[in-house]
Amino acid sequence: MANALPRSFLQVATTEEVASPLRVVQMEGLAILKIIKHCKEFSPALVTGQLLGLDVGSVLEVTNCFPFPVREDDEEIEADGANYQLEMMRCLREVNVDNNTVGWYQSTLLGSYQTVELIETFMNYQENIRRCVCIIYDPSRSNQGVLGLKALKLSDSFMDLYRNNNFTGEKLREKNLSWVDIFEEIPIKVSNSALISAFMTELEADAPVTQCDYDRLQLSTSPFLERNMEFLIECMDDLSMEQQKFQFYYRNLSRQQVQQQAWLQKRRAENMTRKAAGEEPLPEEDPTNPIFKPLPEPSRLDSFLITNQISNYCNQINGVAGQSFSRLYLLKALHEN
Amino acid sequence: MATTGKQTVLQFTPSTASLTARVHPLVIFNICDCYVRRPDQADRVIGTLLGSLSPDGIVEIKNSYAVPHSESSDQVALDIDYHHNMLLSHQKVNPKEVIVGWYSTGFGVSGGSALIHDFYSREVPNPIHLTVDTGFGNGVGTIKAFVSVSLSLGDQQLAAQFQEIPLDLRLIEAERVGFDILKKTAVDKVPTDLEGMEASMEHLLALIDDVYKYVDSVVEGQVAPDNSIGRFISETIASLPKIPPSAFDKLVNDGLQDQLLLLYLSSIIRTQLSLAEKLNTVAQIL
Numbered sequence: 223m224a225n226a227l228p229r230s231f232l233q234v235a236t237t238e239e240v241a242s243p244l245r246v247v248q249m250e251g252l253a254i255l256k257i258i259k260h261c262k263e264f265s266p267a268l269v270t271g272q273l274l275g276l277d278v279g280s281v282l283e284v285t286n287c288f289p290f291p292v293r294e295d296d297e298e299i300e301a302d303g304a305n306y307q308l309e310m311m312r313c314l315r316e317v318n319v320d321n322n323t324v325g326w327y328q329s330t331l332l333g334s335y336q337t338v339e340l341i342e343t344f345m346n347y348q349e350n351i352r353r354c355v356c357i358i359y360d361p362s363r364s365n366q367g368v369l370g371l372k373a374l375k376l377s378d379s380f381m382d383l384y385r386n387n388n389f390t391g392e393k394l395r396e397k398n399l400s401w402v403d404i405f406e407e408i409p410i411k412v413s414n415s416a417l418i419s420a421f422m423t424e425l426e427a428d429a430p431v432t433q434c435d436y437d438r439l440q441l442s443t444s445p446f447l448e449r450n451m452e453f454l455i456e457c458m459d460d461l462s463m464e465q466q467k468f469q470f471y472y473r474n475l476s477r478q479q480v481q482q483q484a485w486l487q488k489r490r491a492e493n494m495t496r497k498a499a500g501e502e503p504l505p506e507e508d509p510t511n512p513i514f515k516p517l518p519e520p521s522r523l524d525s526f527l528i529t530n531q532i533s534n535y536c537n538q539i540n541g542v543a544g545q546s547f548s549r550l551y552l553l554k555a556l557h558e559n
Numbered sequence: 560m561a562t563t564g565k566q567t568v569l570q571f572t573p574s575t576a577s578l579t580a581r582v583h584p585l586v587i588f589n590i591c592d593c594y595v596r597r598p599d600q601a602d603r604v605i606g607t608l609l610g611s612l613s614p615d616g617i618v619e620i621k622n623s624y625a626v627p628h629s630e631s632s633d634q635v636a637l638d639i640d641y642h643h644n645m646l647l648s649h650q651k652v653n654p655k656e657v658i659v660g661w662y663s664t665g666f667g668v669s670g671g672s673a674l675i676h677d678f679y680s681r682e683v684p685n686p687i688h689l690t691v692d693t694g695f696g697n698g699v700g701t702i703k704a705f706v707s708v709s710l711s712l713g714d715q716q717l718a719a720q721f722q723e724i725p726l727d728l729r730l731i732e733a734e735r736v737g738f739d740i741l742k743k744t745a746v747d748k749v750p751t752d753l754e755g756m757e758a759s760m761e762h763l764l765a766l767i768d769d770v771y772k773y774v775d776s777v778v779e780g781q782v783a784p785d786n787s788i789g790r791f792i793s794e795t796i797a798s799l800p801k802i803p804p805s806a807f808d809k810l811v812n813d814g815l816q817d818q819l820l821l822l823y824l825s826s827i828i829r830t831q832l833s834l835a836e837k838l839n840t841v842a843q844i845l
Contacts, residue, residue: 418592435763
């Protein structure tokens with residue numbers, strides 16, 4: 223862009239800004255380590271914190287973060303928490319850290335993060351920051367030598383629906399939104415400053431095997447899989463509850479329709495006789511009648527979230543089982559040797 | 560040494576024989592980041608180290624934050640308010656982390672260090688001073704830890720001396736994340752579980768190959784045998800449990816069956832999910 227005409231600030235300000243979609247989250251190693259440390263120290267309790275960084279075009283840079291204290295249900299403490307946040311931001315600004323909030327991070331247990339709370343928090347953040355992201359870290363995965371880090375955002379069409387609180391079947395069909403489309407995962411890039419890169423190269427141990435390798439080649443995965451299955455089964459129960467709710471709703475709906483039809487037929491027959499007698503026909507609708515009251519349709523949000531969670535567990539089981547296969551075959555080959 | 564009539568002892572207090580420091584990689588990252596973001600006129604950054612002290616003399620340095628300061632030729636002014644605010648904030652999150660010392664960038668101890676050390680000595684008994692050579696002065700990034708000992712003659716204090724203490728830089732936590740991610744300036748994507756597995760397996764195979772090559776070349780007489788390596792290899796082989804082949808096959812097969820069952824189950828559930836999705840949309844049309 224060196225030979226492009228220089229543009230004045232006014233020109234830049236007046237050109238309508240086209241929001242390019244968020245494609246990549248670029249995280250600094252520092253932020254990753256901070257998140258990992260915080261989440262791991264408090265595991266299995268779930269913790270959250272704030273992400274700081276810059277929004278550059280289609281890349282969202284996460285350069286720093288700070289943890290939130292463990293939340294308590296006291297209002298006084300909540301106000302304290304807000305103070306803490308401001309204070310921390312102020313302090314970090316003083317040492318020249320980027321102090322734009324770009325989202326938040328939270329730890330999760332076996333990837334069970336798809337909750338209504340997460341969506342609510344996201345909507346809250348979205349109100350203030352146009353582009354924000356949620357980083358999810360799973361400490362239980364790191365014991366297997368996997369960096370369980372994910373960047374998520376809600377899809378735009380889902381946010382529209384959520385704002386209007388429209389989770390009826392009709393609307394969902396109109397928007398063609400299924401449970402897969404609630405969350406969007408954004409690829410994560412990692413960047414480090416040259417200085418850190420130099421130090422890490424310097425400090426990398428000469429040992430041929432790292433902790434990561436040990437963790438990955440660990441044979442016992444059953445505790446992880448067992449808990450995963452437990453969670454999965456719970457979710458299946460929840461899902462069947464939700465489905466029962468829907469069945470109940472549909473049964474009521476069809477019963478109501480039958481009642482309406484019967485009432486209408488009766489009314490029509492009555493009108494026929496009235497016509498024959500030369501009287502005015504009665505209206506074919508009666509809003510006061512309870513059978514015309516529309517039944518509230520249960521929200522599909524819960525079942526969508528549960529479905530999401532189930533598919534997540536399934537993916538995890540698949541992934542871990544796949545790893546175990548390779549480990550077992552490796553073991554077999556080694557033993558035969 | 561001037562000896563007067565009564566006995567005076569020249570001694571260092573406190574003794575530092577058993578103190579070791581362990582650094583969490585986060586601290587190094589944080590220091591480097593602060594150094595990169597330091598104000599224009601500053602030559603170095605200093606800050607507080609947080610962590611814990613275990614009873615066996617290992618100081619774990621787990622966290623850190625920079626403290627703004629201004630430095631002129633012979634004096635150093637620390638922003639003490641800032642230091643206290645930040646400390647309060649950090650302790651709200653993790654009350655178990657206490658001040659264990661302070662850090663400064665640059666090579667080794669410099670003139671103003673004693674003053675700052677004095678300040679931290681008032682916050683915590685016997686603080687640690689960590690220096691990180693971000694300038695790579697002699698080609699390597701030296702990281703050192705010191706404690707201050709005061710040299711005293713009898714009751715009279717003569718001088719303070721910074722004594723280096725052993726520093727454990729093994730960075731297990733960084734290994735867990737993977738040096739591949741942390742040591743490059745740009746990584747396009749975080750490796751998935753299977754990719755990580757593949758890398759580890761290749762690693763293992765390469766190591767086994769190395770061992771094979773070494774043993775072969777020793778057998779052929781190309782390389783002089785080294786008893787200690789031989790002992791390591793035989794120990795490793797001996798650590799494999801002796802299991803009869805039939806029992807081993809059963810073990811492996813059982814494991815495989817279990818995994819297959821889980822896979823089967825999860826696929827069934829997935830099918831069910833897509834089926835339920837279809838049924839739901841059909842129900843809506845009705």
